[in-house]
Amino acid sequence: MFCHLRPMRRLCLEKIFPHWFPYSRALSGAEAVNALRPFYFAVHPDFFGQHPVEREINENSLKRLSVYLENLQKPGFKSLKPTQLTFYVRETDQSSSDGQEPFSTSGFRAVKFTLHTRDLLSTVLYILNSCSLSVEHIQSLNTNVHTQPLKEAKRMPDRPIKWDKSYYSFTGFKDPDEDLEQVSRMETTLTSWLDNNGKSAVKNLKNSLPLRKELDRLKDELSHQLQLSDIRWQRSWGVAHRCSQLHSLSRLAQQNLETLKKAKGCTIIFTDRSGMSAVGHVMLGTMDVHHHWTKLFERLPSYFDLQRRLMILEDQISYLLGGIQVVYIEELQPVLTLEEYYSLLDVFYNRLLKSRIPFHPRSLRGLQMMLNSDRYAPSLHELGHFNIPTLCDPANLQWFILTKAQQARENMKRKEELKVIENELIQASTKKFSLEKLYKEPSISSIQMVDCCKRLLEQSLPYLHGMHLCISHFYSVMQDGDLCIPWNWKNGEAIK
Numbered sequence: 464m465f466c467h468l469r470p471m472r473r474l475c476l477e478k479i480f481p482h483w484f485p486y487s488r489a490l491s492g493a494e495a496v497n498a499l500r501p502f503y504f505a506v507h508p509d510f511f512g513q514h515p516v517e518r519e520i521n522e523n524s525l526k527r528l529s530v531y532l533e534n535l536q537k538p539g540f541k542s543l544k545p546t547q548l549t550f551y552v553r554e555t556d557q558s559s560s561d562g563q564e565p566f567s568t569s570g571f572r573a574v575k576f577t578l579h580t581r582d583l584l585s586t587v588l589y590i591l592n593s594c595s596l597s598v599e600h601i602q603s604l605n606t607n608v609h610t611q612p613l614k615e616a617k618r619m620p621d622r623p624i625k626w627d628k629s630y631y632s633f634t635g636f637k638d639p640d641e642d643l644e645q646v647s648r649m650e651t652t653l654t655s656w657l658d659n660n661g662k663s664a665v666k667n668l669k670n671s672l673p674l675r676k677e678l679d680r681l682k683d684e685l686s687h688q689l690q691l692s693d694i695r696w697q698r699s700w701g702v703a704h705r706c707s708q709l710h711s712l713s714r715l716a717q718q719n720l721e722t723l724k725k726a727k728g729c730t731i732i733f734t735d736r737s738g739m740s741a742v743g744h745v746m747l748g749t750m751d752v753h754h755h756w757t758k759l760f761e762r763l764p765s766y767f768d769l770q771r772r773l774m775i776l777e778d779q780i781s782y783l784l785g786g787i788q789v790v791y792i793e794e795l796q797p798v799l800t801l802e803e804y805y806s807l808l809d810v811f812y813n814r815l816l817k818s819r820i821p822f823h824p825r826s827l828r829g830l831q832m833m834l835n836s837d838r839y840a841p842s843l844h845e846l847g848h849f850n851i852p853t854l855c856d857p858a859n860l861q862w863f864i865l866t867k868a869q870q871a872r873e874n875m876k877r878k879e880e881l882k883v884i885e886n887e888l889i890q891a892s893t894k895k896f897s898l899e900k901l902y903k904e905p906s907i908s909s910i911q912m913v914d915c916c917k918r919l920l921e922q923s924l925p926y927l928h929g930m931h932l933c934i935s936h937f938y939s940v941m942q943d944g945d946l947c948i949p950w951n952w953k954n955g956e957a958i959k
Contacts, residue, residue, distance in 0.1 A: 492583070505594060523735075531546050550574050653922070660946070664946050678706050685712060691727075701943050708749060725763040740799070773801065773805045784827060786827050820858075822861065829872065832848060833849065843874070847876075849871065884909075907934050
């Protein structure tokens with residue numbers, strides 16, 4: 464029965480976009496970027512500074528979309544697994560709420576769709592149509608479409624490129640740089656921003672205190688009842704939202720306690736899709752109903768079996784590469800399920816097995832590597848781990864790792880030193896300003912955090928007393944009173 468699904472999907476798209484399907488294999492990576500400009504404008508995370516939950520969801524979905532689009536351009540690809548994405552789409556002149564959720568009072572709506580396309584053009588059309596964005600500009604684009612070798616296709620960026628000012632004049636769109644510059648002018652100094660927003664943050668924090676206590680109670684109660692290692696949230700949901708999620712899990716535990724106890728010793732993470740994560744955490748999709756959660760808990764024994772096989776696979780890869788450790792870093796990689804990550808490791812392992820790269824046993828012990836499906840060439844991260852593409856040429860891989868091994872060790876040593884300094888500065892800042900909590904977004908590096916805290920300690924900031932302070936990339940007062948400030952704040956014009 465499955466053999467009819469792809470032709471039917473293609474037939475449906477041909478009916479909707481009949482003029483463009485003759486070009487379905489001819490769209491280049493650069494032209495796909497150009498065609499998706501209205502989409503990037505509508506979902507760009509920089510416009511969601513006051514809405515951190517939606518901002519993070521869009522950032523993560525853009526990373527996964529980037530991987531999907533680049534895989535489409537790789538030579539010899541056969542088919543891709545369906546990729547489910549969620550975006551919050553801003554209200555623009557082009558967007559319409561037909562067939563989608565209505566716009567919220569904040570001016571955006573949630574759009575959820577699953578990609579299972581086989582070429583760039585049908586993918587671009589499907590994305591624009593799913594978000595109710597115009598596709599008319601693609602018709603003019605296609606007059607210049609020509610066949611381009613896949614090896615010349617460029618990588619799809621996580622962020623849209625800068626457009627010429629004439630683009631905005633011609634289309635009538637707002638220039639995002641102008642919007643960001645205006646925000647920057649309004650929030651030029653840390654002290655002035657705290658003067659203007661400190662009182663509202665104190666009020667929000669005071670109102671949230673009863674809910675914060677309820678959240679702690681629910682979390683401790685469920686962790687004890689289900690014998691969980693931890694309960695976490697991948698997104699910056701408000702306290703009320705988190706309490707609601709825990710109440711839902713608590714009701715499910717009352718109905719199916721023995722089933723939920725299968726998660727004994729696990730960490731449960733509330734996120735945007737259900738499954739088991741690459742590192743073995745139980746992911747509960749907040750858009751899923753209890754039935755889906757129950758089915759997930761029932762399948763946990765099979766997930767544990769796959770997790771054991773995955774760990775064996777990591778050890779086998781490590782053995783073939785001189786003892787280098789295979790790691791998955793949640794903050795630096797797209798969110799992958801256990802099945803997706805196992806598939807990635809399996810492809811890489813089989814390529815290594817065929818090539819048999821001659822690494823001396825245990826010569827690379829102490830080093831780390833992170834496997835990526837969205838890269839063509841290996842690289843060394845500033846934190847000391849290697850970024851290795853799944854389809855990397857084995858000979859190039861051996862040369863790169865051997866020549867960069869010493870630098871990798873130095874980077875890892877520097878990372879550990881920075882972590883110690885970072886923790887000391889966090890403690891010093893928390894004590895000096897009598898903060899209730901000081902934390903950072905996952906995207907903030909230790910170098911950025913150290914720089915931020917050093918400069919904070921030179922200031923006198925009475926508004927911070929008793930507050931929850933988050934180091935981020937933007938200014939914001941969270942609904943529960945947490946203060947977000949950019950790591951590169953400056954008492955003067957903001958750093959560009």
